Amino acid sequence: MKVVKPALPSPDKRWKIVDAKMRRFGYQGHALIETLHAVQQSFGYLDEEALRFVVKALHVPPSRVYGVATFYNFFTLKPQGVHTCVVCLGTACYVKGAERVLAAIERAAGIKSGETTPDNQLSLLTVRCIGACAIAPAVVYDGNVSGKQTAEQAVEKLKGYLHNAA
Amino acid sequence: MLLEELIGIAEKQREVRKQICVRCCMSAGCMSSQSAEVKTALEKAVAERQMGDLIEVRRVGCMGLCGPGPLVSVEPNSLLYEHVTPENAGSIIDALTSAGPIKAERCDPQHPFFTRQTLVVRANGGRIDPERIEDYIEAGGYRALHHVLTEMQPPQAIEAIIKSGLRGRGGAGYPTGLKWATVAKSVGKQKFVVCNGDEGDPGAFMDRSVLESDPHSVIEGMAIAGYAIGADQGFIYVRAEYPLAISRLQVAIRQAKQHGLIGSAIFESTFNFNVDIRIGAGAFVCGEETALMASIEGKRGQPRPRPPFPAESGLWGFPTLINNVETFANIAPIINRGPEWYAGFGTEKSKGTKVFALTGKIQNTGLIEVPMGITIREIVEELGGGAPEGAKLKAVQTGGPSGGCIPAEHFDASIDYESLTQLGSIMGSGGMVVMDDQTNMVEVARFYMQFCMEESCGKCVPCRAGTVQMYHLLAKIAARQATMKDLELLEELCDLVKNTSLCGLGQTAPNPVLSTLRYFRNEYLELLQPAG
Ligand SMILES: Cc1cc2nc3c(=O)[nH]c(=O)nc-3n(C[C@H](O)[C@H](O)[C@H](O)COP(=O)(O)O)c2cc1C
Ligand code: SF4
Numbered sequence: 115m116k117v118v119k120p121a122l123p124s125p126d127k128r129w130k131i132v133d134a135k136m137r138r139f140g141y142q143g144h145a146l147i148e149t150l151h152a153v154q155q156s157f158g159y160l161d162e163e164a165l166r167f168v169v170k171a172l173h174v175p176p177s178r179v180y181g182v183a184t185f186y187n188f189f190t191l192k193p194q195g196v197h198t199c200v201v202c203l204g205t206a207c208y209v210k211g212a213e214r215v216l217a218a219i220e221r222a223a224g225i226k227s228g229e230t231t232p233d234n235q236l237s238l239l240t241v242r243c244i245g246a247c248a249i250a251p252a253v254v255y256d257g258n259v260s261g262k263q264t265a266e267q268a269v270e271k272l273k274g275y276l277h278n279a280a
Numbered sequence: 281m282l283l284e285e286l287i288g289i290a291e292k293q294r295e296v297r298k299q300i301c302v303r304c305c306m307s308a309g310c311m312s313s314q315s316a317e318v319k320t321a322l323e324k325a326v327a328e329r330q331m332g333d334l335i336e337v338r339r340v341g342c343m344g345l346c347g348p349g350p351l352v353s354v355e356p357n358s359l360l361y362e363h364v365t366p367e368n369a370g371s372i373i374d375a376l377t378s379a380g381p382i383k384a385e386r387c388d389p390q391h392p393f394f395t396r397q398t399l400v401v402r403a404n405g406g407r408i409d410p411e412r413i414e415d416y417i418e419a420g421g422y423r424a425l426h427h428v429l430t431e432m433q434p435p436q437a438i439e440a441i442i443k444s445g446l447r448g449r450g451g452a453g454y455p456t457g458l459k460w461a462t463v464a465k466s467v468g469k470q471k472f473v474v475c476n477g478d479e480g481d482p483g484a485f486m487d488r489s490v491l492e493s494d495p496h497s498v499i500e501g502m503a504i505a506g507y508a509i510g511a512d513q514g515f516i517y518v519r520a521e522y523p524l525a526i527s528r529l530q531v532a533i534r535q536a537k538q539h540g541l542i543g544s545a546i547f548e549s550t551f552n553f554n555v556d557i558r559i560g561a562g563a564f565v566c567g568e569e570t571a572l573m574a575s576i577e578g579k580r581g582q583p584r585p586r587p588p589f590p591a592e593s594g595l596w597g598f599p600t601l602i603n604n605v606e607t608f609a610n611i612a613p614i615i616n617r618g619p620e621w622y623a624g625f626g627t628e629k630s631k632g633t634k635v636f637a638l639t640g641k642i643q644n645t646g647l648i649e650v651p652m653g654i655t656i657r658e659i660v661e662e663l664g665g666g667a668p669e670g671a672k673l674k675a676v677q678t679g680g681p682s683g684g685c686i687p688a689e690h691f692d693a694s695i696d697y698e699s700l701t702q703l704g705s706i707m708g709s710g711g712m713v714v715m716d717d718q719t720n721m722v723e724v725a726r727f728y729m730q731f732c733m734e735e736s737c738g739k740c741v742p743c744r745a746g747t748v749q750m751y752h753l754l755a756k757i758a759a760r761q762a763t764m765k766d767l768e769l770l771e772e773l774c775d776l777v778k779n780t781s782l783c784g785l786g787q788t789a790p791n792p793v794l795s796t797l798r799y800f801r802n803e804y805l806e807l808l809q810p811a812g
Contacts, residue, residue, distance in 0.1 A: 146578035151520070151559055178579070185580040185737075186561030188520050204482030205677065205713045206639035208727055242564060242731070244521050245485030247639040247711075248309055248346030248646045259312035 120170040123163050128156035132164075136171055143174045146182055150189055159190045187242075195230040195237035197275050199223075200254040201268075204243030207251040211265075215251055216240065218265035222272060235276055281540040281547060283426055286417060293418035298336035300376060302326075304364075305351045305406065307342040307492045308524050309646075315350035317366040322352070325370035335373065341493020343406030345393060347645035352384070353406065362387040392662040393644045398625060400633045401609045402649045405493035410528050413535035416496040422541050424615035428504050429549045437508040438464060441611065443619035445631030450476055450567075450604030451682065451709050452784075453630075453697040459601065462591040463509040466599035471511035473502050474595065474602040476572060477518040477525070480564035481680035482731065484711030486635040487605035489647050491518065491525035494609065495532035499555055501608030503542055504615065506553045509601050514553065517572055519560040529557055564681075564735035568783050569602045571737065582737045583783035604709070606635055626652030630696035634707070638664050640714035641671055650695070657691040660714060671716040675799070679708030681728045681735075682788035684795025685721065704795040706788075721800040722807060726754040728792035732785065743786025746777035750793065757804060763811045767804060771797070 119141070122129040135152040139145030149172065153164045160183050169176045183189045201207075201216045220226055223236055230237040246252040249261025253268055255275070260267075304319040322337045343351045348362035352372060361372060361384040374380030399405075408415035416422070428437050442457030463471065475498060479487040491498065502514045518526050533555050536542045544552045558576050565571045566581035573595050575581040594600020610632065614622045623631045630652040636659065639645050643665030650659065656676055660666065667673045675685040684705035686693065693699050697707050715724070733747040753770045756762040774790035781787045797804060 144576070144578035147561055147575065148559070148578075151561070174578075181580050182578070186563050188560075188562035205680065205711065205727070206483045206645075208482075209640045209713055209715060209719060241521060242480065242562070242735075243482035243484075245479065245488040246309055246312060247483050247485055247637055247713075249312060249349070250639060250645075252312070259308065261309070261312050 120167065123167050129167075131156050133171075141172055143172050143178075146172060146174060146179065147186070150179075150183060154189060159193050161191070161193075192230070195234050197235060197256055198237045198239060198254075199256075199272060199275075200239045200241050200244075201227070202242075202244050202246065202250070202252045202254070203240050204247060204250070206247035207243075210250040212251040215253065215263055215265050215268050218269050219272060222269040223276070231276075236272065283430075283547070286422060286426065289414055290418045290420075293414050298334055300335045300357070301355045302335060302337045302372065303340040303343075303353045303355070303406065304337060305341070305343050305349060306339040307346070307489060308522075309342065309346035310349035310351060311524070313349050314366060315364075318350050318352065318364050318369045321366040321369035322373065325373040329373060329377070329379070331373065331377070335376065339409050339411065340407060341405045341410045342402075342489040342647060344397070344402065344648060345387070345644060345646040348385075348387065351387070351406075353389070358389055360387040360389040361385060391644075393646075393648070393665065396658070396663050397649050398633050398651050399649050400613050400622070400625075401490060401497070401606055401635055402493070402647065403613070404497065405489065405647075408494065410493050410495055411531050413496060413532065413539060413541075416494070420616065421496050421612070422500055424612035425500050425503050425507075425541070426547050428507055428615055429547050429551055434464060434508045434510065437504060437615070440615060440619045441508075444614045444622040445619075445626070446607065446610055446614065446622065447630065447697065448604055449606035449610070449634065449709065451481075451679070451706065453707060456603060456607055459591065459603070460505065460508050462589075463511075463599050463601040466592050468599040470513070470598045471509055472595045472598060472600040473506045473509070473511045473514040474573065474576070474590075474600055475502055475514065475516040475605055475608055476567065476569065476602055477516055477522075477605045478560055478567035478572060479519060479522075479605070479709065480567040480735075481682075481709050481711050483639055483677070483680055483713045484637050484709050486637055486647060486710045488522050488525050490605050490609050490635075491522065492528050495525075495529045496536065497609045497612055498529075498605055499532060499536055499542065501611035502555060503546070503553045504611050505601055505603065505608065507551050509599075511601065512552045512554065514555040515558050515576055515595075516555060517558045517560060517566070517576060520562060526557060526559060533557070563737070564731075565737045565783070565785050568785060571783070572602070573600065580737075582739045583785075585782060606710070627694065627696045629698060630707075634695070634710060636710045636712045638712050638714070640677075641668055641673070641716040641719070642666070642714040643668060652696050653694050655692050655694055656686060659695070659712070660691060664714065667714075667716055671718065673714060674717045674719055675715045675721070677705075677713040677715060677724070677792075678711065679706035679791070680711050681731050682706060682784065682791055683708045684791050685715070685724065685799065686795075687799040704791070704798050706791070720758075721796040721803045722754065722758050725793045725796045726751065726758055729754050729789070732789035736785065736789075740780075740782040740786065742777045742780040743782070743789065746773055746781075746786070747789055749773055750777070750790070754793070757807050760807050760809065762807070763809050765811065767808060
């Protein structure tokens with residue numbers, strides 16, 4: 115069977131990365147999750163244009179693409195802020211006071227977990243467990259894990275962020 | 281690749297080894313406290329002092345004691361340093377030649393935390409460079425695969441695993457050899473081997489550490505399984521939260537392919553085996569085997585009823601063997617040293633060793649590997665060093681959201697599948713979160729219920745609706761607004777959800793509530809309001 119390949123949505127080079135991923139799987143439906151990973155890695159989030167493109171390229175129904183994109187916590191349909199702060203709420207972090215750390219960050223940044231500041235500088239997220247339990251509580255700032263965080267340290271770190279970015 | 285070449289690689293490694301090896305942990309835990317910079321500082325110190333002929337600085341995987349990282353060890357001098365910083369790393373090199381005082385903090389390698397362990401799965405952790413296949417080969421790697429391919433028929437390999445008594449380390453403890461035999465007997469045009477590296481249990485990081493520290497041990501175990509059951513394709517499903525584990529696996533798979541240790545005609549036999557990685561996307565339920573396979577197929581990770589079990593109808597409907605990371609990491613040692621050796625550890629029904637992630641309110645946090653049958657007290661008090669100053673231990677949580685809290689009065693219980701179940705908890709995958717008397721048990725139950733509520737995939741009603749109701753009841757109790765009636769309703773719901781949910785997530789979601797009610801009922805009662 116000849117695979118009919120839809121045109122890339124734009125000349126943006128990042129689509130080539132996404133396309134390469136799908137090609138590796140022969141544009142088969144089971145490439146869906148890997149493809150969405152590639153899109154999110156390249157563009158930061160999954161927008162409607164991307165989802166529609168994946169629907170056509172992999173020949174899967176839109177309901178399935180949307181279903182998968184919303185089922186998994188890792189995928190986000192909203193653009194993220196310039197910086198991200200992910201607070202781990204795993205058991206070990208919880209026992210060591212992660213909720214206090216999160217509350218302090220929420221207060222300082224004026225947003226709740228899952229939100230982005232109005233100036234788009236910071237997205238605050240929580241995660242189930244990043245496996246850094248021995249150095250709990252852990253917070254991931256822009257992809258870098260920091261262990262044994264206190265509420266004060268976390269807020270201090272973020273001040274630096276918001277300040278730097280301003 | 282031939283055996284001679286494998287031996288050749290190992291010998292060449294030994295020849296180029298320097299007299300002194302300074303090992304620097306480069307696992308996720310230590311790397312979060314600058315161990316990459318520490319390693320650079322160590323290398324710079326060696327270069328500046330022109331000691332490159334004598335001293336080698338090696339990146340290694342997890343040494344276990346993750347709490348006070350970064351860790352640096354020196355062999356053959358048996359020195360261990362903790363909290364090493366890029367600033368004081370150079371003094372470790374100076375001290376080796378008495379050129380200067382040691383400024384880094386010493387850590388006692390003779391502490392029971394280390395001496396009470398029995399290393400099988402973690403034997404290479406903290407010793408070899410996980411990104412160099414040569415290191416793994418030098419440590420005896422891929423010899424088991426060679427032995428199986430050249431000296432054993434598939435049924436004999438299965439027999440060896442049965443004899444070892446190994447049980448699945450993913451939680452349920454199903455006998456591994458029996459599972460292999462079932463898949464081997466299933467007929468199918470194709471078969472698959474799947475490695476479950478989803479490790480969703482919060483508070484557990486054994487599998488992350490194995491994948492980061494010794495990825496080849498998992499690949500070798502999978503290849504042996506593939507030969508035993510007649511599969512030529514393997515998948516490792518790793519959660520996206522473990523980026524370092526994923527990249528180390530990618531490196532390992534590439535190197536194994538280059539060396540012909542996976543791919544076609546392995547060791548010039550007729551056996552072909554390939555391994556691919558699939559990355560999870562943050563759904564706890566995907567650790568459940570049928571959900572995991574749906575996820576590999578690119579679908580929403582929702583469990584389906586069993587039977588049919590994956591052994592008959594798994595990935596794309598083909599017979600599929602699914603085992604946990606640690607289960608696979610046990611395979612090569614069992615083949616190399618014999619099933620009798622392995623069965624020599626542990627209790628009658630729980631053989632071998634188990635890796636635990638020791639965390640929470642305890643002095644020494646990190647990974648330990650201990651023989652089954654050890655008591656909780658030995659782990660907590662001897663290896664773990666007991667409670668932090670001024671605190672009193674109250675309970676140990678095992679099995680995560682599917683498990684329960686074991687109170688201090690039962691710390692003399694033996695760690696094996698049956699005893700833990702009897703105590704109302706489970707072995708689980710190996711998370712062990714220690715709680716002190718500051719911990720509020722109703723809050724703990726609420727925490728886990730919130731987890732299950734949010735992670736419920738929503739496919740079946742008892743779990744989807746039941747976890748929400750139980751969560752609200754727990755929140756109501758915690759807020760001192762509930763009466764005895766609410767508690768009774770909670771207990772009824774526990775029973776209902778446990779018995780009518782489709783998959784393990786729902787079936788075990790009530791466990792944390794049930795076990796805290798069993799041992800800490802007073803804490804619930806104190807919060808209740810008189811009916812009125
Ligand atoms: C909700 C749920 C989550 C699970 N998560 C994991 C997991 O993260 N890792 C794992 O190995 N097994 C997990 N399991 C168990 C698997 O379904 C399966 O039993 C296991 O991977 C089999 O491997 P084993 O026999 O080597 O233990 C989970 C089960 C359930 C019900
Ligand atoms: S028990 Fe829960 S997680 Fe499992 S299938 Fe039902 S709703 Fe989904």
